Amino acid sequence: MKLWWKSGAPWVWLNAGAVAISVIMVVGLIGLIAVRGLSHFYPTEIVEFQVGDPELGLGQMVMGEHVRAETIPVPVARDAGIAVPPELGDGELVTRHLIKQGNRDVTGNDFAWYADLQMTEWQAPPDAMRLERREWGDFYGYPLRVLEDGEVVAEGEGLWDTVQSRVARANILYGELNRVERNDVGVISSEMEELRLRERALQRDPDIEPAALQAQLSQIQDRQAILDQEFQVLSSEIDILRRELYRDTLVATVTGGQEVQIRVGDIVRAVKPNSLTLTDKVVEYLQQFWAFVSGEPREANTAGGIFPAIFGTVTMVLLMSMIVSPFGVLAAIYLREYAKQGPLLRLIRISVYNLAGVPSIVYGVFGLGFFIYTMGGSIDQLFYSERLPSPTFGSPALIWASLTLALLTLPVVIVSTEEGLSRIPSSVRHGSLALGATKSETLWKVVVPLATPAMMTGMILAIARAAGEVAPLMLVGVVKLAPTLPVDSTFPFIHLERQIMHLGFHIYDVGFQSPNVEAARPLVYATALVLVILIIVLNLTAISIRNRLRERYRAASD
Template sequence: MKQWYKSGAPWIWLNAGAVAISVIMVVGLIGLIAVRGLSHFWPAEIVEFQVGDPELGLGQMVVGEHVRSQTIPVQVARDAGIAVPPELGEGDLVTRHLIKQGNRDVTGRDFAWYPELQMSEWQTPPDAMVLERREWGDFFGYPLRLLENGEVVAEGEGLWDALQERIARGNDLFREIRRIERRDVGVISERMEALRLQQRGLQRDPDIAPEALADALERIESEGASLQAEFQVLRQELDVLRQASRRDVLVASVAGGEEVEISVGEIVSAVQPNSLSLSAKAAAYVQQFWAFVSGEPREANTAGGIFPAIFGTVTMVLLMSLIVSPFGVLAAIYLREYAKQGPLLKLIRISVYNLAGVPSIVYGVFGLGFFVYTLGGSLDELFYSDRLPSPTFGSPALIWASLTLALLTLPVVIVSTEEGLARIPSSVRQGSLALGATKSETLWKVVVPLATPAMMTGMILAIARAAGEVAPLMLVGVVKLAPTLPVDGSFPFVHLDRQIMHLGFHIYDVGFQSPNVEAARPLVYATALVLVILIIVLNMTAISIRNRLRERYRAASD
């Protein structure tokens, strides 16, 4: 046994066990997130049952999706107002079920608990449907007839196919309306704002001649009138499209038989999950997940998609990488290759190491005070004074979020690059110098290329940390809902002064700020899974680049 301990085998097994446990924990966590997040998009069966006081008879009809069940003590059930048979004692347990009944505009709440003691046997009617709406959440009920301008155009067997065609038409109209509002109207608004600023600048210019001022103001007024005419044309087109989207109306019945009219233009999708085959459910599942990844959020982020958050996260990380790479690499090269070794350099290195351990919220406060208020406010005063007091760069924006993350991850890049430079053998430097190369040529043509994999390792660590940060971004550029993306077809194409959405902040907002907790719960897991996948993709891309560089320079050295 002593010989076994002296051989070091126990420590090898201990390390292997620790690695195995860590891998199991990581895989288990990702698996839990994936199961709870991805299961949300599977078309669940719609159940129908009656509930009421057993002594008075069953009365209320309920239609919806079963979310989960819970076993509670009898006393808790009685305190909650549930009628419990008197023969049950305090030590007994009763079961209650959480049902997503939707129809918030009718019932006032999306989710409700119902005790199993008061429920009839569950039914799964094949004609029960769930409608995903742009407002008021999901609708559960039964389709009755389809109206066009008040006239019945479909009911019975042909109703469902006609409804799907009208929903597709309504979605096309909605996308066209959004395109005009965000692109065409947005361009006109930007041009009118530019004219307003130009007029304000001319009026404040003391050196301009009165005749030139009058001519310029007349030209601006003429261009403004032309833009107003274009806007009126777009407004009329929007009115026609909105009227067309309100043409079709679906008449449906809710639990209990009450008829409700729903504008087809407000319906995103309609599904009858109880009548779908397994392949049809799989197709609906893929469609719902794609809509989640590529769509925009709705209903205070408790419905819809997360594409703006994905786009904002990727854009910010890429911009951060472009900023931190040159500064971190140049700082490491100076500290390792050019700076004079001494107490001052040791103090600088200690400061860099300590910066890596500073809480991220401190960087956020610094970014808000220095980047946003000081630097951004100065830029507004120098170049955008005509827009004041409305800030341009003097408010949280994409550029300040990226700079804050670059400052936060800078110590990681410096340390990794410096360690990579230190691992280059001195014989390589001496051989290059012996062949007549200068110190600068040796550094940039021999040493730095060999240290590139270490630089990429620093970038990998920086990307992994930056993509998951939330606290500093809440102060310097990330918001709950950004109406437009920071990249579009308008000059300068990448709008650094806009605020963005972020997956990490989206998870925080949905998980802790949502007014509808039960509706937000699965979206938290789904968004977290997308964030983990995004970080893995970014890291794998950086690792692939690092491996290629390593093989390239290894082959060159051979």
């Protein structure tokens, strides 16, 4: 036994066990997130049953999707308003079920608990439908007829095919309407704002001649008149699209027989889950997941997609990488290769190491005070004075969020690059110098290329940390809902002054600030899974680049 301990084998097994436990925990966490997030998009069976007081009889009909069940003690059930038979003692348990019954505009609640004591046997009617709407959440019921301008166009046989075709038509019209309102009208509005600011700047200019002022103002007014005409044309087009979008109406019944009219233009998707085959369910699942990844959020982020958050996260991380890479590498090269060794340099290194442990919210406060109020305010005073008091760069924006994250991850890049430079053997430097190369040539043509894999390691760590940060971003550029993306077709195409959405903040907002907790719960897991996948993809890309560089310079050194 003593020889076994002295051989070091126990420590090897201890390290292997720790690694195995860590891997199991990571895989288990990702698996939990994946199961709870991805299961949200699979079509769930619609059930229908009656509920009521077991002593007074059944009465209310309920339709919806079963979310989950839980077992509670009888006293808790009585406190929750559940009618419990007297023969059940306080020590016994009652099972209740959470049903997503939708129809918020009819019932007022999306979700409700029902005890199995009050429920009849569940039925799965094949004609039950679920409508995903842009407002008021999901709708559950039975289709009756389709109206076009108040006239019945489909009823009975062929009704569902008509519903699907009309919903598809409405989604096309909604996309066209959205494009005209955001792109075409947005371009005109942006140009009108630029003309207004230009006119304001001319009127403030004390050095301009009256004749020149009048000529330029006349040009501005002529251009404004043209833009007004174009806006009127677009307004007419928008009115036509709106009339076409809301032309059709679907009449449906809810449980109890009440008829409800739903504008087809408000329907995103219509499906009958109980009548779908396995293949249809898989197709529906993929379509739902793609809509989640590529769509825009709705209903206070409790419905719709997360594409703006994905786009904002990727844009911010890429911009942060372009900022932190040169500064971190140059700082490390100076500290390692050029700076004079001494107490001051040791103090600087200690400061860099300590900066890596500073809480991220501190960087957010610094970014708010220095980048936004100081730098952004100065830029507005120098270049955008005609826009004041409305800030341009003096408010939270993409550029300030990227700079704050670059500052936060700078110590990681510096330390990794220094470690890479220190691993280059001195014989490589001496050999280069012996062949007649200068110190600068040795550094940039021999040492730095060999240290590139270490630099990429620093970038991998920086990307992983930056993509998951939330606290500082809440202060310097990330919002709950961003009206536009930071990249569009309007000059200069990349708008660094715009605010963005972020997956990390989206998870926080949906999980802790949502008005509809039950509807937001699966979206938290789904968004977290997308964020993890995004970080893995970014890291794998950086790792692939690092490995290629390592093989390249290893082959060159051989």
